[in-house]
Each structure stands twice: as structure tokens, then as C-alpha cells.
Amino acid sequence: MLNATHEELLRRAKELDLPTQHHIDGRSEAGDGGSFAVISPRDGQSLVQVADAGEAEVDLAVAAARRAFDTGPWPHLAPAERGRILLRIAELLEERREELALTVSLEMGKPITDAYAIELRAAINTFRWYGQLADKLTDESPHTAPDALALITREPTGVVGAVVPWNFPLTLASWKVAPALAAGCTVVLKPSESSPLSALLLGRAATDAGLPPGVLNVVTGDGPVAGRALGLHPDVDVLAFTGSTAVGRHFLRYAADSNLKRVWLELGGKSPNIVLPDAPDLEKAAATAAWGIFFNQGEMCTAPSRLLVHSSIAEQVTEAVVARARELRVGDPLDPATEMGALVGDSHLGRVLEHVASGLDEGARLRVGGGRTLAETGGSYLRPTVFDRVDPGMRLAREEIFGPVLSVLAFDDLDEAVRLANATEYGLAAGLWTSDLTTAHKVSRALKAGTVWVNCYEEGDLTVPFGGMKQSGNGRDKSAHAIEKYTELKTTWIQL
Ligand SMILES: NC(=O)C1=CN([C@@H]2O[C@H](COP(=O)(O)OP(=O)(O)OC[C@H]3O[C@@H](n4cnc5c(N)ncnc54)[C@H](OP(=O)(O)O)[C@@H]3O)[C@@H](O)[C@H]2O)C=CC1
Numbered sequence: 302m303l304n305a306t307h308e309e310l311l312r313r314a315k316e317l318d319l320p321t322q323h324h325i326d327g328r329s330e331a332g333d334g335g336s337f338a339v340i341s342p343r344d345g346q347s348l349v350q351v352a353d354a355g356e357a358e359v360d361l362a363v364a365a366a367r368r369a370f371d372t373g374p375w376p377h378l379a380p381a382e383r384g385r386i387l388l389r390i391a392e393l394l395e396e397r398r399e400e401l402a403l404t405v406s407l408e409m410g411k412p413i414t415d416a417y418a419i420e421l422r423a424a425i426n427t428f429r430w431y432g433q434l435a436d437k438l439t440d441e442s443p444h445t446a447p448d449a450l451a452l453i454t455r456e457p458t459g460v461v462g463a464v465v466p467w468n469f470p471l472t473l474a475s476w477k478v479a480p481a482l483a484a485g486c487t488v489v490l491k492p493s494e495s496s497p498l499s500a501l502l503l504g505r506a507a508t509d510a511g512l513p514p515g516v517l518n519v520v521t522g523d524g525p526v527a528g529r530a531l532g533l534h535p536d537v538d539v540l541a542f543t544g545s546t547a548v549g550r551h552f553l554r555y556a557a558d559s560n561l562k563r564v565w566l567e568l569g570g571k572s573p574n575i576v577l578p579d580a581p582d583l584e585k586a587a588a589t590a591a592w593g594i595f596f597n598q599g600e601m602c603t604a605p606s607r608l609l610v611h612s613s614i615a616e617q618v619t620e621a622v623v624a625r626a627r628e629l630r631v632g633d634p635l636d637p638a639t640e641m642g643a644l645v646g647d648s649h650l651g652r653v654l655e656h657v658a659s660g661l662d663e664g665a666r667l668r669v670g671g672g673r674t675l676a677e678t679g680g681s682y683l684r685p686t687v688f689d690r691v692d693p694g695m696r697l698a699r700e701e702i703f704g705p706v707l708s709v710l711a712f713d714d715l716d717e718a719v720r721l722a723n724a725t726e727y728g729l730a731a732g733l734w735t736s737d738l739t740t741a742h743k744v745s746r747a748l749k750a751g752t753v754w755v756n757c758y759e760e761g762d763l764t765v766p767f768g769g770m771k772q773s774g775n776g777r778d779k780s781a782h783a784i785e786k787y788t789e790l791k792t793t794w795i796q797l
Pocket residue numbers: 464465466467468473491492493494495522523524525526527528529532543544545546548549551567568569570601602603701703729768769773774
């Protein structure tokens with residue numbers, strides 16, 4: 302637990318030694334001198350100027366990763382040795398937990414308690430888990446002909462480009478970097494320009510943990526320049542991306558226009574959360590629906606943004622969610638009492654407000670919220686927002702908002718609920734609340750989603766894969782399955 306007052310945290314935030322340069326080949330690298338300001342959404346103020354990567358800096362980072370893969374020790378180390386270094390990275394992240402949590406909170410606006418307890422826990426556990434997994438991977442030798450020995454081996458694919466968003470900057474970076482390193486790949490990580498600082502601190506921790514130079518490089522810069530350069534780079538063998546579906550399409554094009562690098566995509570969502578009248582605990586269903594959409598300011602790809610409620614209980618459940626929205630403490634991310642922090646920035650807040658306006662235009666009923674708050678701080682704060690009487694055709698019901706805006710849709714029978722749930726181009730996650738085991742299994746099978754949560758939401762750990770169906774992406778982060786993204790199968794057939 303983070304044990305500090307608001308005042309102490311404000312003081313410690315001022316004392317942070319924030320990084321300002323790329324992390325390439327195990328050291329800080331200024332690049333050509335260009336830089337951009339990292340603006341904190343808590344008050345709209347600049348935190349620091351950070352190096353801005355163009356193609357030249359991306360080339361430098363990829364060259365370092367290429368050398369480390371082609372001639373360095375990393376892919377050839379005993380897997381237990383790779384695992385030992387990953388475990389050391391986890392230890393250093395744990396030692397630096399408060400510094401990292403403060404940095405995340407400052408750069409992207411989530412409450413410090415969540416940054417410390419959830420984001421950092423997830424990142425640390427990810428390095429620990431893949432550190433422990435590294436020497437437990439085995440190859441296969443299938444039974445073939447009596448005069449042959451066939452081997453199916455997994456080899457590290459090579460240089461991985463990892464491009465990640467700002468909503469869980471360390472967790473989502475860890476979900477790419479840790480399995481890639483465990484598999485023996487080398488990595489160039491490009492965080493979002495909105496959250497470059499925690500990723501640079503991760504690069505620093507990896508080098509301090511003994512990771513050889515060039516094995517993990519971090520370049521900071523904006524997507525259409527640095528991200529594009531990585532996507533098009535002929536020396537990048539795998540591109541692992543988390544972000545919007547629109548940018549995911551770009552990466553498929555970059556691969557087609559360059560070297561057909563493998564592209565793994567974790568994309569957007571518009572997840573349904575179905576509440577049936579036989580839900581075991583309606584209060585818990587409503588409280589979880591509210592937590593799910595307001596957690597992390599709604600900036601969650603898995604956010605249960607469409608609450609599908611049976612019409613017989615719609616008003617009761619909606620009112621409970623609205624009550625929770627009214628009491629939620631929105632405020633300074635550095636205040637331990639804050640439950641919902643700032644959205645990532647003013648331009649994102651503007652986009653979310655456009656969605657709110659579209660809901661009003663199209664005739665949905667605004668039950669609570671809908672407007673900016675705490676404007677006097679200069680920060681990007683929005684009131685938790687709930688609409689009901691939302692029709693499936695409205696933009697509110699179709700488009701990913703990536704903010705604390707819930708749409709409530711009512712249904713009359715189970716078939717209609719499943720039809721509404723699947724009526725989206727996305728297929729990332731879904732929730733279902735019922736006491737009936739048969740209904741749970743049947744509905745789970747019918748839902749086109751990478752994860753279905755029954756009588757809970759956002760549960761999971763490192764053992765289970767995470768990712769989407771349909772236009773929510775391909776491949777899976779987390780679990781042993783993530784290793785598949787960073788390895789190639791080789792068949793060796795030996796005639797005896
Ligand atoms: N399925 C999943 O696991 C998750 C999906 N997401 C999705 O991420 C989105 C929100 O994050 P957001 O950062 O806005 O997403 P974006 O897709 O805008 O950005 C994601 C990353 O891609 C970079 N990027 C942006 N444009 C380009 C481009 N033209 N070429 C190459 N790289 C580019 C960004 O850099 P920069 O920011 O510097 O421009 C950032 O590093 C939502 O759609 C959300 O659903 C989020 C978390 C988890």
C-alpha cells in the first residue's frame with residue numbers, strides 16, 4: 302500500500318528525476334536535439350521536455366536491437382539466465398514503485414492509488430511471471446516414421462517493435478516486452494507521446510538489472526513519425542501493437558509495404574455487460590458496472606461501455622449506477638483520496654465531449670454528468686456520465702468513447718441481449734450476470750469476445766490470455782500463449 306499524504310506526494314512528485322532522452326543501446330541518447338513537452342493532464346502544465354524521435358533515432362534504436370539479436374548473447378543465453386534478469390527487472394520495479402507510480406499518474410492522469418496498486422502491480426508481476434516461465438518452455442518431438450526423428454522447435458523471431466498507448470503505459474509495455482525478452486527477442490519500445498516517461502524509466506531499470514545493451518531500447522516520439530518508422534522498418538521482424546483499431550490498420554499496411562513483418566494487434570472495444578433478472582446480486586452487478594466504466598477514467602479498451610439490462614430491472618440497476626456516479630470523488634490524481642483522475646489531455650476530453658453531445662442530439666437521456674469539471678485547475682476532468690434510453694443505432698452505442706461515459710440499453714429476452722451484445726465491429730470483452738450455469742455457458746459461447754466475465758468484470762491474472770476477436774485484434778497478450786507471438790516454429794527432420 303502507498304502510505305503517504307497528498308502533501309507528501311506533491312512534494313515527492315517535484316523531486317522526481319524525470320528522464321529526457323531516448324534509451325538506446327543501454328544508455329541515454331539525445332538524438333538530433335528535437336524535443337516535445339510532456340503535459341500533465343492534472344493541471345495542463347509541462348512536466349519536462351523529452352527527446353523527439355524521427356526516422357534517424359528509430360534507425361539507431363533498431364540497429365542496436367538488430368546487433369544485440371544477431372551478434373549479442375541474448376538469444377543464446379540459457380533461458381534460466383534470461384529469466385534471472387527478468388526477475389531482477391521485477392525487483393527493481395518493485396524498489397522504484399513509488400517513483401514509477403508517481404510518474405504514471407503525472408503523465409496520464411490516473412489516481413495515484415490505482416497507479417501504485419494496480420498498474421505497478423501488473424507490470425511487476427508480468428516481469429516476474431515471464432522471468433519464471435523463461436526456462437519452463439519445451440519443444441516437441443512428434444512420433445513420425447521409425448527411421449526418422451522430427452523436432453518442432455520454437456526460435457526467437459528477432460527484433461520486436463512494440464508500440465503502446467497511454468492508458469496503462471507500463472502494464473501494456475510489460476505485456477509486450479517481458480514475453481518478447483523471455484523468448485530471446487530484442488525490443489524497440491515506442492510509448493505514446495502522452496506517456497513517454499514511465500517507459501523510459503522501464504528502459505533504465507532494465508539496464509540497471511543487467512540486461513545487455515541493445516536488448517531493450519525505448520524511443521519517444523509521436524505515432525505518425527516514430528511509430529510509422531518502426532512499422533515500416535525492414536529490420537523489425539515483429540510488430541506488437543496496442544492501440545486503436547484505426548492505427549492497427551496502419552500497421553498492417555506498413556508490414557505489407559515493407560518486409561511482411563509479423564503484426565500482432567490489441568485494439569479497441571465496445572464491450573457489452575449483460576444483466577439478467579436472475580443475477581445473483583443486483584447491487585453487486587450495478588456497483589461493478591459503475592466501477593468498470595469509471596475505473597481509469599473509462600480509458601480502458603475493455604470498459605463495459607454498453608450496459609444491457611433486462612427491462613424489468615433496468616430502472617433499478619441504472620439508478621444504482623447513477624448514484625455511484627454522483628458520489629465518485631473526481632480530483633487531483635496525486636491525492637490518495639481521488640477515485641477518478643484526469644483524462645489524458647484536453648484534445649481527448651474534447652473528443653469525449655463530442656460523444657456526449659451526439660448522445661443528446663440523437664435523443665438519449667442524460668442521467669448524470671456530461672460536463673467538464675475542475676476547469677479552474679487547468680486539468681482535463683470530466684464528470685462520470687450515464688445515458689439511458691440509448692438505441693443500438695446511436696453513436697453512443699456503436700463507437701468506442703474511451704472515457705467515463707456509460708450507455709444503458711434495455712432488452713426483453715435473452716436472444717435480443719445476445720444480438721445486441723454482438724452488434725458491434727469489436728470483440729474484445731463482455732460481461733454477464735446470471736445465477737443459471739447453463740445460461741452462463743450458452744451465452745458465453747454465443748458472445749464473440751476474447752474474454753467473457755461471468756458475475757464479475759476485469760478479473761484475471763497472468764495465467765490467462767488477453768486479446769480480441771473481430772476488429773479488436775489478433776494474437777494474445779499474457780499467459781504462455783504470448784510467447785507464440787515472439788517465436789517461429791522450426792521443423793527439423795533427421796533421417797536416422
Ligand atoms: N486491446 C487492448 O489490449 C487495448 C487497446 N487499447 C486501445 O487503444 C486506444 C487508445 O489509445 P491511443 O493511444 O489513443 O491509441 P492510438 O492508436 O492513437 O495510439 C497507440 C499508439 O500508436 C501510436 N500511433 C498513433 N498513430 C500512429 C501512426 N499513424 N503510425 C504508427 N503509430 C501510431 C501512438 O503514438 P502517439 O500517441 O505518440 O501518437 C501510440 O504509441 C483505444 O482504441 C483502446 O481501445 C488500449 C489499451 C488496451
